Amino acid sequence: MTSKFGATQIGLVQFPGSNCDADCVDAFKRLFQIDLKLIWHEETSLPSALSGLILPGGFSYGDYLRSGALASISPVMQAVKAFAAKGGSVLGVCNGFQVLTESHLLPGALLKNDSRKFICEYAQLAVAPGESLYHRKLKDRTYKVPIAHGEGRYYVDAEGLKKLQANGQILFQYGDEAGVLSADTNPNGAVAHIAGIVSANGRVMGMMPHPERASSELLGSADGTSILEAFLETVG
């Protein structure tokens, strides 16, 4: 079987403590016939033909200092920053999102859940207003995607939130099945129910929920497939 993404070269960065790397490899192979190129965190350059990058979930460096903080200064991240600065597409999931905020590739920070509990459950993701490729591809429906985190409370100050809203950078918000946001649909206390955001150029996307774990109806949801496909469509 071939797919329209068959020739696309996507890299996946592995940090010590990454643990969703194999799930991503499986999902991209099964859904899109793409073999992810594995890149160890000690590398100082990226394969030249690469057109997209994934930072997977896990507990890089044992979450020491802060989640994602030590990964953000590991050798490979200079190359990742340079890749993003040239307009490259980067997807950070869970710990990958934390690495992106700690690297200042995305604004804000991910803090301990307000419930003080590690949460492992399905969330319903509503798509916020915006004009990025992700927004255009994913709008007008909700997505059932699992979250699994202890530190997923997105935080940005009031001024930062206004900026995100004005630029259409909020991508996903925790809602109900109809996409309605209420106090009951915010699992971790995130500012404005934020579950995922994009960079100003729309190419760097970070989200706490795990689309790669929602890639088969057999496992409870295949809604993550569209999200991974949207990432592939941002790859140019």
Next chain:
Amino acid sequence: MNYEVIVELKPEVLDTQGRAIKEALQRLGHHDLKSVKVTKRFVLEIDGKEVDAEKLVKKLAEEHLANSVAETFQTKRL
């Protein structure tokens, strides 16, 4: 030279650990306890001239030990 860096959450950011500890201690009957704030303390040992060491401590605190989005820091020569 040794320097201390104390990092804490900004007052407007919920300190989940501090709240959990406060509530647990209050359950023991310590009702005069009004709040608990959890901070991180780093001790850095640095070589070189004092003026450079101070600059380095501030730089490391600002760029790495604290996350300015949600935290503030203080430094002190020990």
